[in-house]
Amino acid sequence: MKKLLLAIVLLLSGSPLLAQDVCGTEPTPQHIFDFLESLNFEQLKARRASDTVMHIPIQLHMMRSSTGTAPLSPADIFSAICTMNDRYTLANIQFYIKGEILYYDSNALLNPSASSVINTLMGTANQPYVMNIYFANLGPLGLNGYAYYPNSGPGTTVRRGGLVMSYSAVLNGATLSHETGHYLSLPHPFDGTSNNKLMGERVTRNFNEVLPRYSANCYQAGDKFCDTRADFLSNRWGCTFTPAAGDTDLNGDFFRPDSSLLMSYAGDACRIRLTEEQMAACRATLEDVGKRGYLLAFPMPVLQAVTTAPVLTLPLQGATGLHPNFTTFAWDPVPGATMYRLRALSNGIVVDIDTLLYTTSYFHGHNKLKANRNYEWEVTAYNQTDLCGNPTSARGTFSTTSFTATSVAEAHFDDLKVYPTFLERGENLQIAAAELAGKNLRVELRSAEGKLIAAQQIIASENSLGIETGLQSAGIYFLSIEHEGYRVVRKLVQR
Numbered sequence: 001m002k003k004l005l006l007a008i009v010l011l012l013s014g015s016p017l018l019a020q021d022v023c024g025t026e027p028t029p030q031h032i033f034d035f036l037e038s039l040n041f042e043q044l045k046a047r048r049a050s051d052t053v054m055h056i057p058i059q060l061h062m063m064r065s066s067t068g069t070a071p072l073s074p075a076d077i078f079s080a081i082c083t084m085n086d087r088y089t090l091a092n093i094q095f096y097i098k099g100e101i102l103y104y105d106s107n108a109l110l111n112p113s114a115s116s117v118i119n120t121l122m123g124t125a126n127q128p129y130v131m132n133i134y135f136a137n138l139g140p141l142g143l144n145g146y147a148y149y150p151n152s153g154p155g156t157t158v159r160r161g162g163l164v165m166s167y168s169a170v171l172n173g174a175t176l177s178h179e180t181g182h183y184l185s186l187p188h189p190f191d192g193t194s195n196n197k198l199m200g201e202r203v204t205r206n207f208n209e210v211l212p213r214y215s216a217n218c219y220q221a222g223d224k225f226c227d228t229r230a231d232f233l234s235n236r237w238g239c240t241f242t243p244a245a246g247d248t249d250l251n252g253d254f255f256r257p258d259s260s261l262l263m264s265y266a267g268d269a270c271r272i273r274l275t276e277e278q279m280a281a282c283r284a285t286l287e288d289v290g291k292r293g294y295l296l297a298f299p300m301p302v303l304q305a306v307t308t309a310p311v312l313t314l315p316l317q318g319a320t321g322l323h324p325n326f327t328t329f330a331w332d333p334v335p336g337a338t339m340y341r342l343r344a345l346s347n348g349i350v351v352d353i354d355t356l357l358y359t360t361s362y363f364h365g366h367n368k369l370k371a372n373r374n375y376e377w378e379v380t381a382y383n384q385t386d387l388c389g390n391p392t393s394a395r396g397t398f399s400t401t402s403f404t405a406t407s408v409a410e411a412h413f414d415d416l417k418v419y420p421t422f423l424e425r426g427e428n429l430q431i432a433a434a435e436l437a438g439k440n441l442r443v444e445l446r447s448a449e450g451k452l453i454a455a456q457q458i459i460a461s462e463n464s465l466g467i468e469t470g471l472q473s474a475g476i477y478f479l480s481i482e483h484e485g486y487r488v489v490r491k492l493v494q495r
């Protein structure tokens, strides 16, 4: 009985926190307000026609479970970055990925008990000269995300602060752009007004009101912008707002907050834009070496756009009898691509493999695929600067057996013979196995250091075949023979 009571009390006291998915960004520091007040918006806006695009590098940090699974795939995060690039297009600010994604496989980090858990990680894991973004489950903390203003947060100088995103908010189209706004000096439009409607930002934009009315104070109050309407709503609201009797400022004017503003707390579906002054402030922050200027220290790498879809090579189309825990996937490299998303689907829905790779093949470890199942699979090609609307391969199909081997060597080709293992100069290599005929083999020759020397796809016409190695230099080599996911490796000595 006592236990039950405690549970109810916790539930009741916990519920107000859980009721909102708000932004956990700290109050705007005074030095940011001072910076915004110092900006000459007329001058900054006049320059806009000659603005060049600022390219901001992003380092992604993904928290995953202790067994390496995450609520979203990297590709989902790429699509959120694409949405953000749309939102920042008019500002001439665009984002790209720098380096490989960093993963942290820890339940304690994936489901942090407090934001301080992630902040401690930021202090050591933040990379220099990039915008660091961390992804974790912040729902239990009542947060969609939070970010640090320039010159605040964990880390130092060129690796200070960053964004923390809740996986649940990544795809809502608004939170990532909102938190990035804070990171680039933008306050909430309700800052300084939600807690004091009379002394906060006034609704009027007339700087020459006649007493008893008070003139506009938008450049000195609220978020310090005059093209964001006065706002006092610091709780999440919808896309329309009708002021009630007391929702007035010092002049008695009704507040009519703008739900289209990304920095507001309006509904995610309607928060889509930055204003001219907000864009100018973001750019001024990026031009200021004491703020986020370091993000522009290195130019964006020039990478060829990814325009062609990958062609799948392994498993062979329609292959059957694959071993669920030892299957190799391979595809041809795509011009310009540096990253590939591999997905294996069953029944068109269930995804048993969804992984981002920096190579054109994948040999998965244990039990990713299920036994006796028909699979489809596909590969999407990306690079760090081309993340939107990327080409995906045609879907391949294959099926698995019930057999589960504990090692590749055990799985197949037990009777495979490779001879001679001491090759004389110009001598051909022989491969033989009882059921070799008709098998489609990938044969690779590697140096002792593992460097690929030659690779060939061969369909065996008989149960034995000769291979011309073309080896010129004496030494130790490794021959790898792969068939539908099984691989056998043999050592050779070239005299």
Ligand SMILES: [Zn+2]
Pocket (backbone or CB within 6 Å): 023, 024, 025, 178, 179, 182, 188
């Ligand atoms: Zn916020």
